[in-house]
């Protein structure tokens with residue numbers, strides 16, 4: 011009797027091998043969902059990001075999923091977006107969109123560095139978050155559904171993305187830093203160094219992660235007009251694309267996921 015239970019168990023585990031792995035890597039979006047449950051807003055991934063990672067892993071709700079920005083990011087849209095941004099967003103997100111406006115001081119979680127994060131998130135995710143604000147996550151991010159019509163929301167999304175790509179010069183009203191890719195790279199290097207130092211990952215894993223991350227950044231720049239979903243939803247698509255294009259190997263893609271999960275579990279990932 012006992013023996014047969016063990017055999018069944020072993021068979022199950024063997025058969026579920028790949029499924030278990032998938033479950034582990036998608037566990038992040040599960041916890042993002044539970045983070046959205048009432049009273050559990052602070053669960054998330056912990057760590058330095060105040061749960062930002064959990065929000066970035068959350069699946070985009072059905073009514074927004076698949077939306078793409080219908081407003082071209084031309085001069086007019088950027089001008090309208092700049093006006094909205096300066097009037098309604100800069101006080102928290104800062105002139106440069108790095109989350110460091112004067113009203114950010116007492117907010118926990120802090121306003122997101124949207125100039126940067128908007129480069130890595132789908133239009134549908136951004137439209138959802140601007141429309142509904144922090145409602146699902148119990149954060150101070152206001153909902154703009156009533157104050158801004160749809161075009162104004164897309165205009166301001168165009169503007170925020172342009173802040174991050176360097177296509178516009180930030181205003182000078184609220185102060186704050188500009189998105190600086192070099193600073194971002196330094197921060198990532200620091201995170202990996204900490205991971206190695208704490209024995210969470212090996213140096214080789216850190217190097218592979220940095221290489222793959224660089225390729226992913228390139229992919230996001232090249233595909234910025236068609237990106238959809240949260241980072242959690244996009245990660246595997248991007249990796250698969252890069253493997254198919256021969257930019258990275260399947261082993262590198264797998265290693266990236268492993269390191270990603272390890273760093274997240276250790277609370278090192280922002």
Ligand code: HEC
Pocket residue numbers: 065066094095098099100101102103113117119120121122123124127128136139140143144147149150151152154166167170
């Ligand atoms: C009262 C302060 C405040 C104001 C004003 C504000 N935000 Fe936010 N915003 C936040 C906070 C705090 C977060 C981080 C928590 C979250 O994602 O819910 C955030 C997050 C976001 C995100 C999600 C980014 C990500 O990486 O997940 C977007 C997009 C965003 N804000 C856009 C805007 C826009 C556009 C405006 C102006 C129309 C605006 N915000 C005004 C506080 C603010």
